[in-house]
Amino acid sequence: MMDQESSRPRFTSPLEASRNDEYHVLSGLAVAGLVLGILSAVALIEPRAAFVAAAGVLASILALWRIARRSPELVGRKAAVAGLLLSLLFGSVALGHALTYRWLLIHQTRQVGMAWFDLLAQGQPQAAHQLLVKPNDRQTRGNDLWKFYRADENRYKSLEHFVNEPLTRTLLALGDRATIRPYATESFEISRVGTVVYELFSVTFDRDGQKTTFLVRLGARRHPDAPAGGTPWQIVVADGGVKPEWEERDDWLTSS
Numbered sequence: 001m002m003d004q005e006s007s008r009p010r011f012t013s014p015l016e017a018s019r020n021d022e023y024h025v026l027s028g029l030a031v032a033g034l035v036l037g038i039l040s041a042v043a044l045i046e047p048r049a050a051f052v053a054a055a056g057v058l059a060s061i062l063a064l065w066r067i068a069r070r071s072p073e074l075v076g077r078k079a080a081v082a083g084l085l086l087s088l089l090f091g092s093v094a095l096g097h098a099l100t101y102r103w104l105l106i107h108q109t110r111q112v113g114m115a116w117f118d119l120l121a122q123g124q125p126q127a128a129h130q131l132l133v134k135p136n137d138r139q140t141r142g143n144d145l146w147k148f149y150r151a152d153e154n155r156y157k158s159l160e161h162f163v164n165e166p167l168t169r170t171l172l173a174l175g176d177r178a179t180i181r182p183y184a185t186e187s188f189e190i191s192r193v194g195t196v197v198y199e200l201f202s203v204t205f206d207r208d209g210q211k212t213t214f215l216v217r218l219g220a221r222r223h224p225d226a227p228a229g230g231t232p233w234q235i236v237v238a239d240g241g242v243k244p245e246w247e248e249r250d251d252w253l254t255s256s
Contacts, residue, residue, distance in 0.1 A: 027067055030076030030083065033060030037086030043094035050098070053091030060084035102188075109197040109220045110182045112233040116218070117180045117201065120171040129162045131235050135226035167216065167240035171203070178205040183215060186245045196221045196236065200244060217242045 036056030043049045063080040112131060119128035126145040130138050139148045149159045162168055171178065183200040196219050204213045219237030226232030 024075050025073060027063045027074050027076035027080065029059050029063035029066065030080035033057075033063050033083030033087070034079045035083070036060075037083035037090070040087050040090040040094075043090055044097070047094050047098040047101070050091055050094050053087045053094065056083055056087030057091065060087060105188070105195060105197050105222070106185050106199070108222070108233060109185075109199045109218070112220055112231055112235065113182070113199055113201055113218045114180060115231075116235055116238075117171065117203075120168065121174070121176045121178065121180075123172065123175065125163050125168060125172060126159060128168075129159050131231075131233070132162065132238075134234055135223050135230055135232055138230065165238075167238060170240065174203070174205050178203050184244060186217070194221045194223050198237065198245075200242075203240075214241050215244070216240045 033056055036052055036059055040049075040053035040056050043053050060080045060083040063076060064084070067074045067077050067080065116128050116131050119125075119131075126149060130145070139145060149156045163172075181202050181204075183202045186198040186200060188198075189196040198217060198219045201216045201218060202213050203216055204211055206212070217237060217239045218235055220233045221236050223232050223234060
């Protein structure tokens with residue numbers, strides 16, 4: 001009797017079936033967060049793609065919030081957590097790399113700028129002019145630069161024009177009586193031909209017993225194809241007596 005009863009099929013009521021077979025929905029945001037977390041690895045190569053990691057963090061957090069509110073109907077918590085961790089990992093590494101690269105660009109720009117000022121303070125405009133020339137077109141170190149410029153009329157005219165610039169004449173006249181210091185980094189321009197960093201330098205000297213300071217804006221471009229052994233930087237902008245970019249913007253807003 002007991003064997004016959006146990007062999008009979010057990011009838012499951014609709015209420016029990018609904019309890020045992022709950023309906024689950026996979027969160028689309030969790031999947032999107034995971035995909036974005038994986039794609040955020042691109043930011044390691046291209047820092048400007050860091051927005052992918054930011055989108056992955058946002059999508060994953062939103063997915064976790066919705067899953068917590070609609071559990072157990074909505075599932076996908078593991079995917080959302082994985083997406084969040086990947087986005088945070090790749091995003092933080094890319095951010096650290098970008099900040100380090102920015103610091104190196106600023107540091108190198110200040111180095112080439114200070115070298116340019118030092119050459120003018122030493123009365124060597126021909127050597128300072130070389131930093132205005134593309135790295136591939138510069139004269140080899142150790143050669144007579146005056147002879148190099150005198151040998152070509154166009155080069156000599158370019159040097160003559162540089163020496164007659166008001167900023168160059170002022171710095172040559174001040175010599176080592178001027179104190180040069182990096183003041184601030186204004187902006188960056190990133191393009192296929194190279195990155196340009198705009199840096200401000202303060203020039204301080206004594207005039208009639210009083211300290212006088214003016215600012216010089218130098219724009220330096222980094223050439224990725226520069227030959228080894230020399231600086232890859234070229235000074236493309238040299239303006240004296242300038243105001244910081246943010247002060248010029250404030251003056252424009254005030255006047256308008």
